[in-house]
Amino acid sequence: MSVSDSSVLFDSAPKQFDLIVIGSGPAGLTLAHELKGTGLAIAVLESGSQRRSAHSSALNKFENIGHSRKSFEISRCRGIGGTSQLWTGQCGVFEEIDYHARDWVPHSGWPIEHATLKPYFNRAGAYLGIKETIATEKMARELWKPFDDPPWDREMLSQVAFQISRNTRHESPLLKGQPDYEISEDLFEDFVHHVGSNAMDFGANLVDAIAASDNVQLFTDATVVEVLANPTGTKAEGVRIKRFDQRELEMSARAIVVACGGIENARLLLASRASAPNGLGNAHDQVGRYLTDHPSAPVANYRNGRGGALRRRLGSRWHPAHGRGHIHKLGPRLSPDVQAREKLLNAAFTYVEVGGDRNALTTLARGARGLKSGGLGKETRADILAGLLSPVDLARAAKDRYFANTVPLDRPSVAVIGCFVEQQLDPESRVSLSEQTDALGQHISKIDWRVSEAEFRTALRASEILYTEIDRLGYEAPERPAWLDDGFQAWKDALADRSHPMCSTRMSDDPRRGVVDANCKVHGVDALYVAGGSVFSTPGFANPTQMLVALSVRLAERLKLELSRSVASATVRQKAPVRVGFIGGGDRVTNVYSPVLEALGEAFEVAGVVTRTSDTAKKFEAMGWGGTTDLEGFVKDRNPDFLVVSVPGDKIDQIYPKALSLRVPLLLETPIAWSDWKGRKLLKKINKSKVMVGVAEQFPLLPEIQLWKKVIALGVIGTPVAVSNNFSLYDYHGLAVLRALLGPDRSPRLASAVHSRIDADENWLVGAIQNRDNSLINYNYSATYARSPKRPEGTIEVVGTAGTLSSRGLITSGDDGAVFQSQIERDQIDGKTNSLWLETPLGRVTWTNDLADYALTDHQIAVARLMRGMRDAVLYGGVPDYSAAEALTDVEYLAAMRHSARRSGAPIAFPYSAASQKLRAKAGL
Numbered sequence: 001m002s003v004s005d006s007s008v009l010f011d012s013a014p015k016q017f018d019l020i021v022i023g024s025g026p027a028g029l030t031l032a033h034e035l036k037g038t039g040l041a042i043a044v045l046e047s048g049s050q051r052r053s054a055h056s057s058a059l060n061k062f063e064n065i066g067h068s069r070k071s072f073e074i075s076r077c078r079g080i081g082g083t084s085q086l087w088t089g090q091c092g093v094f095e096e097i098d099y100h101a102r103d104w105v106p107h108s109g110w111p112i113e114h115a116t117l118k119p120y121f122n123r124a125g126a127y128l129g130i131k132e133t134i135a136t137e138k139m140a141r142e143l144w145k146p147f148d149d150p151p152w153d154r155e156m157l158s159q160v161a162f163q164i165s166r167n168t169r170h171e172s173p174l175l176k177g178q179p180d181y182e183i184s185e186d187l188f189e190d191f192v193h194h195v196g197s198n199a200m201d202f203g204a205n206l207v208d209a210i211a212a213s214d215n216v217q218l219f220t221d222a223t224v225v226e227v228l229a230n231p232t233g234t235k236a237e238g239v240r241i242k243r244f245d246q247r248e249l250e251m252s253a254r255a256i257v258v259a260c261g262g263i264e265n266a267r268l269l270l271a272s273r274a275s276a277p278n279g280l281g282n283a284h285d286q287v288g289r290y291l292t293d294h295p296s297a298p299v300a301n302y303r304n305g306r307g308g309a310l311r312r313r314l315g316s317r318w319h320p321a322h323g324r325g326h327i328h329k330l331g332p333r334l335s336p337d338v339q340a341r342e343k344l345l346n347a348a349f350t351y352v353e354v355g356g357d358r359n360a361l362t363t364l365a366r367g368a369r370g371l372k373s374g375g376l377g378k379e380t381r382a383d384i385l386a387g388l389l390s391p392v393d394l395a396r397a398a399k400d401r402y403f404a405n406t407v408p409l410d411r412p413s414v415a416v417i418g419c420f421v422e423q424q425l426d427p428e429s430r431v432s433l434s435e436q437t438d439a440l441g442q443h444i445s446k447i448d449w450r451v452s453e454a455e456f457r458t459a460l461r462a463s464e465i466l467y468t469e470i471d472r473l474g475y476e477a478p479e480r481p482a483w484l485d486d487g488f489q490a491w492k493d494a495l496a497d498r499s500h501p502m503c504s505t506r507m508s509d510d511p512r513r514g515v516v517d518a519n520c521k522v523h524g525v526d527a528l529y530v531a532g533g534s535v536f537s538t539p540g541f542a543n544p545t546q547m548l549v550a551l552s553v554r555l556a557e558r559l560k561l562e563l564s565r566s567v568a569s570a571t572v573r574q575k576a577p578v579r580v581g582f583i584g585g586g587d588r589v590t591n592v593y594s595p596v597l598e599a600l601g602e603a604f605e606v607a608g609v610v611t612r613t614s615d616t617a618k619k620f621e622a623m624g625w626g627g628t629t630d631l632e633g634f635v636k637d638r639n640p641d642f643l644v645v646s647v648p649g650d651k652i653d654q655i656y657p658k659a660l661s662l663r664v665p666l667l668l669e670t671p672i673a674w675s676d677w678k679g680r681k682l683l684k685k686i687n688k689s690k691v692m693v694g695v696a697e698q699f700p701l702l703p704e705i706q707l708w709k710k711v712i713a714l715g716v717i718g719t720p721v722a723v724s725n726n727f728s729l730y731d732y733h734g735l736a737v738l739r740a741l742l743g744p745d746r747s748p749r750l751a752s753a754v755h756s757r758i759d760a761d762e763n764w765l766v767g768a769i770q771n772r773d774n775s776l777i778n779y780n781y782s783a784t785y786a787r788s789p790k791r792p793e794g795t796i797e798v799v800g801t802a803g804t805l806s807s808r809g810l811i812t813s814g815d816d817g818a819v820f821q822s823q824i825e826r827d828q829i830d831g832k833t834n835s836l837w838l839e840t841p842l843g844r845v846t847w848t849n850d851l852a853d854y855a856l857t858d859h860q861i862a863v864a865r866l867m868r869g870m871r872d873a874v875l876y877g878g879v880p881d882y883s884a885a886e887a888l889t890d891v892e893y894l895a896a897m898r899h900s901a902r903r904s905g906a907p908i909a910f911p912y913s914a915a916s917q918k919l920r921a922k923a924g925l
Helices: 006-010 026-034 054-060 114-128 136-143 187-193 202-212 264-271 308-314 336-342 360-374 378-388 391-402 453-472 488-494 545-564 587-603 614-623 631-638 649-662 676-689 703-713 731-742 858-876 884-902 914-922
Strands: 002-005 016-022 042-045 062-064 157-164 216-220 223-229 236-242 248-258 296-303 316-319 323-334 347-354 414-421 430-437 443-448 528-530 578-583 604-610 642-645 666-668 693-695 720-726 748-757 763-771 776-781 795-800 803-806 809-813 819-822 825-829 832-840 843-848
Touching: 002 006, 002 202, 006 216, 006 248, 016 026, 016 236, 016 545, 026 042, 026 114, 026 202, 026 216, 026 545, 042 248, 062 430, 114 202, 114 545, 114 858, 136 157, 136 316, 136 323, 157 453, 202 216, 223 248, 223 264, 248 264, 248 545, 264 430, 264 443, 296 453, 308 323, 308 347, 308 414, 323 453, 347 453, 360 378, 360 391, 378 391, 414 453, 453 488, 578 587, 578 631, 578 858, 587 604, 587 858, 604 614, 604 631, 631 649, 642 649, 649 666, 649 676, 666 858, 676 884, 693 858, 693 884, 703 731, 703 795, 703 803, 703 832, 703 843, 703 858, 720 731, 731 776, 731 795, 731 884, 748 884, 763 884, 776 884, 809 832, 819 832
Parallel strands: 002 216, 016 042, 016 248, 042 216, 062 443, 248 528, 578 604, 578 642, 642 666, 666 693, 720 776
Antiparallel strands: 157 323, 223 236, 236 248, 296 414, 316 323, 323 347, 347 414, 430 443, 720 795, 748 763, 763 776, 795 803, 803 809, 809 819, 825 832, 832 843
């Protein structure tokens, strides 16, 4: 509708809305944009103006009585887009252990799970200028390069994938002139503020869409000085705003979202005292407490281009499927195993380069762009000459870029390896109201940010582990900062905050331990919600922006539902369902997909079914789905958003390649091919076509396997070193499950197997895959085993350094060294599965079924997850849960073991192809 100065509110503009959003930073603008076009009347109130200004920045001033923090001038920003005008773009999401209550981390645990937020990460990515968020283990496999061998010690270090936000419309003022930045003596300051990215500015990116919407109005110079509530303080009813010209007015709304940032969210609630003397939502004195950040300090650095091998491993990478436009980093973090064993907080290592010279290829390319856009100016000439006059560096960089598909190395003045440490929650670390006031007469924030020896001990131990690994892997020794040897006070004196204030209105099921509930609604105050990093239950180690944007998307869904229920609301427009079509009309469509789609409700609409015969087509016509035998006509007339291809096994090698020509996203049934070479040809076609293709491999998504993966991710059994399929799961399904449990980023080295004929009816395949890190995939299977009354039920087993997880249950040890055993429990009533859980030394670990209202089998529940994954991938640019490349890996592993069995158990080397193996055999290799 408009973006305008708040002065219009004093004239004819309406002052009553369905929703008021306070703040136009990443959380507030995401929320408003998600609700754009719904028919809800929404006002976004921004304290600043279009861009940052001195008078609005002055409102960010705070009184500091705790550990030193970055000044408000460089760490906070008012104006459309908020602090996204300043940030440097590193994005990440929390790991499974971050959500779990850990007995060695006081107040830890979220009321929601990783699985709850996972569907929103890709949707957040669209706002951040990053590609799909793939689980770290899968991303580690896709980003793998030869320089990643040998791997990190998995008992000590896991991997974590970060993405770097890119903005094509705006350049952060902090980063202009970045290559010529002069290094200060304070490396900590450099480490915090200069990572060299051109990150997404939410204001520049979204303001036009907001202005063009038919239901969202954004008002600038509209500082909210109080959230208004009913006389008992139990329901929010509006806000009071004040302008810089000192004029005030009140606005009313059916719901209010406070989205002002980690400091201001708490300050505003505390300042809203008209009907609540201690502040709104503060009945239990929780508002402002548990203030956290990411206390950060460099742990190692290289000067003047040294340390190239480690810098390459920790530095920027391009996603192989999406080219240079999308930058990732793959770094180590403390493994769940070592966290649990040594009672450490979570922590991850990050890497930044400061100053120095860019590589010759990048410099030359920059000059070429300058020549194309602006002619041969002074800077353009300098770039072209610098590139051409460095032929050795140019050749090296070109080799990296065009032959190794790797980011060429620069020569930074300083390369800094830092450590992001999760902060332990302390109720005395807090935001409160100062006696000092600002230009609007409002009490400013008083910040008492506290750090503890728990963070220091984690940072020190993490650094020791890193230096051990640097030495073991043969990397050049870096410079050591003094705090590593001088103790807690030296670390405390030197550390910097990351300008990531979090947890000050934390999420908790218990109002005595937090401010908002699992849906971000303020405890005890109806119609009042909070968005942003302040609602985090714990701070984790990851940069908060992607997490808080994902939470805002989720909150938008909740508000759309809540506000549409009221008869006072206008009709709220909902997103159209995704249209799914089927190729093939066999039993799997009617017995699996049909009940799944019924459970998934209005999220899907069946476009129809294409079958081979008219009789089968008529069956689906009778079901109300629509049936036809004309595939091309069906796609043209019915316009499906994606197709599930479920055809007989003997037709897949024929149908799957043809389906790509339809140019519609596909969900293919397993296997994707019956031989590795046909699968490889299909994958090449998929990559060339750029059609989104997922594979309906549901076995790794079965409820029990999902529960096991959570247990493993929490470090309960230590580091997995071997997985076994003991006659439990068929062929490629078994391999898919084993790889998921061991970690799909494991790189295979050798396959070996033998056939063993037990009797006339049983022929066993007994094999193994040895990975490059010496972990094992043991694979034993017979197609007739499961039907034999002479054999016990098959099992899956995961062996870890600290315990074993199998179909029979968990066996490990507790803190006292005593053996700990438990079995999986299932909460199921009338065929409806509510949850599965397993007792562990870390407490109960639970998998929860959000489709518990429907009597679905475990396999149907897994297929529902696949269908949701395809829906999100189609709508929001993500990736399906199981890719064609993963499905091909399963086929190749099986083919390699069968090839070994045909050669009487001779080892087969990876990478595998039948043709290359035959040539090796003929050559005697």
